[in-house]
Amino acid sequence: GQQLNQSPQSMFIQEGEDVSMNCTSSSIFNTWLWYKQEPGEGPVLLIALYKAGELTSNGRLTAQFGITRKDSFLNISASIPSDVGIYFCAGQTSGTYKYIFGTGTRLKVLA
Amino acid sequence: DTGVSQDPRHKITKRGQNVTFRCDPISEHNRLYWYRQTLGQGPEFLTYFQNEAQLEKSRLLSDRFSAERPKGSFSTLEIQRTEQGDSAMYLCASSFRAQDTEAFFGQGTRLTVV
Numbered sequence: 001g002q003q004l005n006q007s008p009q010s011m012f013i014q015e016g017e018d019v020s021m022n023c024t025s026s027s028i029f030n031t032w033l034w035y036k037q038e039p040g041e042g043p044v045l046l047i048a049l050y051k052a053g054e055l056t057s058n059g060r061l062t063a064q065f066g067i068t069r070k071d072s073f074l075n076i077s078a079s080i081p082s083d084v085g086i087y088f089c090a091g092q093t094s095g096t097y098k099y100i101f102g103t104g105t106r107l108k109v110l111a
Numbered sequence: 112d113t114g115v116s117q118d119p120r121h122k123i124t125k126r127g128q129n130v131t132f133r134c135d136p137i138s139e140h141n142r143l144y145w146y147r148q149t150l151g152q153g154p155e156f157l158t159y160f161q162n163e164a165q166l167e168k169s170r171l172l173s174d175r176f177s178a179e180r181p182k183g184s185f186s187t188l189e190i191q192r193t194e195q196g197d198s199a200m201y202l203c204a205s206s207f208r209a210q211d212t213e214a215f216f217g218q219g220t221r222l223t224v225v
Binding site for chain 2: 003004031033035040041042043044045048088090092096097098099100101102103104
């Protein structure tokens with residue numbers, strides 16, 4: 001099935017560092033969602049974005065809806081060990097209510 | 112309300128058997144989604160319902176797969192004549208019909224076909 005491109009695929013960072021990841025598509029999206037998933041669990045919603053250029057924060061997490069509507073970015077500031085997991089973006093285009101997911105960014109934090 | 116609930120959490124079945132999974136969405140949510148996730152991949156869309164109507168199905172949903180939401184509340188996903196390639200995590204999500212929609216996922220059902 002169709003999936004969005006996420007980069008990087010994986011990251012190993014030191015505790016306290018900031019993290020940036022992005023998600024790109026060839027299609028225009030009306031909604032972007034960011035999720036975190038831990039092993040054996042379902043994805044947990046972190047941030048939702050609804051307008052081009054929108055910047056939204058949730059604690060140490062900040063996400064942006066790209067101006068072109070074909071990309072989105074997620075930043076995590078001052079990472080901590082519990083940030084470990086796989087981060088997925090998901091986009092929704094007009095004319096459908098299904099979400100297309102990205103390939104995921106696997107984050108590992110070294111204490 | 113404790114969120115989206117899926118049952119069972121784990122299912123091991125022999126190839127050729129039929130399996131059925133259940134999803135109970137968040138109570139006021141009228142959209143319900145099914146996704147499949149294999150190891151190392153993001154969730155892949157299978158189908159979604161608005162109330163009891165199945166509005167979209169992916170080509171991934173072969174003839175062996177059927178989903179229902181008879182009363183617009185809980186949903187079931189049945190896989191007939193399971194194959195080893197059906198082994199995956201099956202995820203259910205729900206959302207509320209509104210201009211801004213956020214989809215919330217359950218914990219998933221891990222299917223292993225042996």
